[in-house]
Amino acid sequence: MENKTLLQDSLGRHHDYLRISITEHCNLRCTYCMPEEGIALTPKPHLMTADEIIHIAETFVSFGVKKIRLTGGEPLVRKDAKDIILRLGKLGVNLTITTNGILVPNFINTFKEAGIKKVNISIDSLIREKFNQITRRNYFDTVLKNIDLLLDEGFQVKLNVVLILDFNDNEIIDFIALTQYKNIQIRFIEFMPFSGNQWDKSKLVTYAQVLETVQSEYQLNDIERLIDAPNDTAKNFKIKSHIGSFAIISSVTNPFCSTCNRIRLTADGKLKNCLFSNSETSLLETLRSGASILPLIKQNLLSKKAVRGGMDDDSKFQNPDLFSKNRSMIAIGG
Ligand code: SAM
Ligand code: SF4
Numbered sequence: 001m002e003n004k005t006l007l008q009d010s011l012g013r014h015h016d017y018l019r020i021s022i023t024e025h026c027n028l029r030c031t032y033c034m035p036e037e038g039i040a041l042t043p044k045p046h047l048m049t050a051d052e053i054i055h056i057a058e059t060f061v062s063f064g065v066k067k068i069r070l071t072g073g074e075p076l077v078r079k080d081a082k083d084i085i086l087r088l089g090k091l092g093v094n095l096t097i098t099t100n101g102i103l104v105p106n107f108i109n110t111f112k113e114a115g116i117k118k119v120n121i122s123i124d125s126l127i128r129e130k131f132n133q134i135t136r137r138n139y140f141d142t143v144l145k146n147i148d149l150l151l152d153e154g155f156q157v158k159l160n161v162v163l164i165l166d167f168n169d170n171e172i173i174d175f176i177a178l179t180q181y182k183n184i185q186i187r188f189i190e191f192m193p194f195s196g197n198q199w200d201k202s203k204l205v206t207y208a209q210v211l212e213t214v215q216s217e218y219q220l221n222d223i224e225r226l227i228d229a230p231n232d233t234a235k236n237f238k239i240k241s242h243i244g245s246f247a248i249i250s251s252v253t254n255p256f257c258s259t260c261n262r263i264r265l266t267a268d269g270k271l272k273n274c275l276f277s278n279s280e281t282s283l284l285e286t287l288r289s290g291a292s293i294l295p296l297i298k299q300n301l302l303s304k305k306a307v308r309g310g311m312d313d314d315s316k317f318q319n320p321d322l323f324s325k326n327r328s329m330i331a332i333g334g
Contacts, residue, residue, distance in 0.1 A: 006063040006297060007263070009273070009304040015263045016066045017231070020053060021333025022084055023073040024267050028100050029136035030124070032162050033329040035196030042268045042331075050080045052287060054087050056265060059293065067094040071333040073267065076103040082110045089114025098122070098160065102139050104146040108153050119150050120187075122160040125168050126175065134167070151182060158185040163205035172213045179244030186246040187234055190253060192275075193323040194332070201318055207235070207250035214246075231261045251275075252317070257307045263300075264333060271300045275332060276317070277309030278325040 007015040024041050026034065048056070057068060068088055075081055076099050085107070088095055095114055101121040111119070123143055125131040131140040150157050159178075163169055175186045188210050193199035214223060218239055226236035226245060233256050234247035250256075257274075264272040269284030281300040283293045309326070311317040326332070 006294065007060070007065070007301060009301045011304075011306060013258075013260055013304070014064070015261050015273075015301060016064050017069070017262045018057065018060045018065045018067070018265060019069045019071055019262060019333055020057065020265045021072050021267045021331075022048075022053060022070055022075050022081065023078040024331050025077050026072060026074040026100070026330060027077055027102055027137065028074065028139070030122075030162075031134055031136065032164065032191055032197050032199075033194075035328060039196075039328050039331055046268050046284070048265075048267060048269045048284060050084050050087070052269065052284065053084055053265075055287065056269070056283060056293070057088055057091060059297075060263075061091050061093055063297075065093065067096070070095075070097045073330055073333070074100055074102070076107055082107070085110050085114045085116070089116070096120070100135075100139075101143045101146040101150075105149060108149070111155070112153075116155075118156040118158070120158045120160055121147055121150070122162075123147070124162050124164075126171055126178075130168060134164075147184070151184065156183075156185075158187050160187050160189055162189045162191055163210070164191050164203050165205050167203075169205045169209070169213070172210060173217045176214065176217075176239060176242075176246050179239065179242040179246060182244055184244045185236075186244070187249055188246065189249045190251055192251055192329075193318065193320075194329045195324045195326055196328050199320075199323070204252060206253045207248045208253070210248050231259050232256075251308075255308055266331065266333060271297065272332065273300050273304040274309040276311055276323070276326060277305065279303065279309075 024039065075097060095116050096118045097116060098120040124134050128140040132138050147157060161175055172188065178184060179186060190206060191199060191204055222240050224238045224240050226238055228236050234249045236245060236247045238245035266272060270280040270282050272280050281296050283296055286293050286296055306312065308317055311322055316322055
């Protein structure tokens with residue numbers, strides 16, 4: 001198999017960023033991520049073992065993957081999460097993690113040993129009652145404390161904030177105020193439609209609305225548009241006098257598919273070439289049979305659609321008959 005082309009799709013996009021979901025379990029129940037009734041969990045024998053995760057990750061790294069992000073579900077609830085993190089840390093990639101932050105204190109040393117420097121934490125409200133409402137759990141103080149712990153320990157921290165109209169859009173300025181004295185990046189994420197998350201266009205806070213809110217608070221010449229890194233899904237900004245920065249991720253109103261370099265592996269060993277695609281390629285049975293997974297990877301990449309899993313216009317993207325065929329976010333790994 002050609003080294004250079006395995007991870008290239010038919011549009012020439014090269015995929016060097018692998019996002020691995022290591023569990024479908026979570027200690028929160030965020031309304032936009034998980035249906036109220038929960039999801040049918042995959043039986044353990046059908047989930048990737050630590051050895052299988054490492055084997056698949058090594059395969060991708062040998063074909064050019066340079067960055068791996070661990071996600072879930074909540075990656076830190078998996079019993080062998082430390083072992084997985086430490087072993088992935090030896091692959092020489094840029095290893096990162098997205099977590100709800102609750103279990104972070106148990107992992108500070110593991111992160112350091114594995115060479116993790118950047119941690120994304122999800123927090124959608126700075127008001128305890130609202131945080132509890134959206135997560136359907138009661139961990140607000142723990143998460144706030146653990147954000148500070150990560151900063152004190154020298155990690156680069158980004159806060160993921162999913163914006164929902166009339167719920168937390170009135171906190172945009174409060175989140176940006178955090179960047180005045182803390183060296184963090186706030187990432188405002190447009191609410192995306194997935195199976196069972198009660199998505200509705202009327203709940204969307206768009207890229208344009210976020211900017212409008214920021215501009216109503218700060219003078220135009222105090223707002224700096226930063227240069228985005230290549231393949232960055234976020235448009236980056238900063239208030240000039242602040243230490244930290246903020247960004248907007250606009251998958252709904254302004255998708256970034258043309259520069260997409262991501263591929264996803266679900267906890268049950270399925271390859272998803274797009275967050276929004278409902279077509280998946282199972283690697284696990286083939287891996288367990290001892291056969292090569294390379295042809296499956298190649299076929300999966302070649303079937304990648306140009307835009308959002310083939311939902312190339314708003315009417316398709318916002319059609320519940322289409323997006324409900326995809327998994328819930330908790331079972332994809334955001
Ligand atoms: N449990 C970890 C966490 O919450 O950070 C990792 C998994 S979570 C699925 C990954 C990211 O996806 C989180 O930042 C979460 O806010 C985001 N997310 C989940 N559902 C979403 C949705 N419907 N629209 C936008 N972002 C979503
Ligand atoms: Fe759990 Fe993260 Fe989904 Fe919230 S967003 S339910 S913390 S996986």
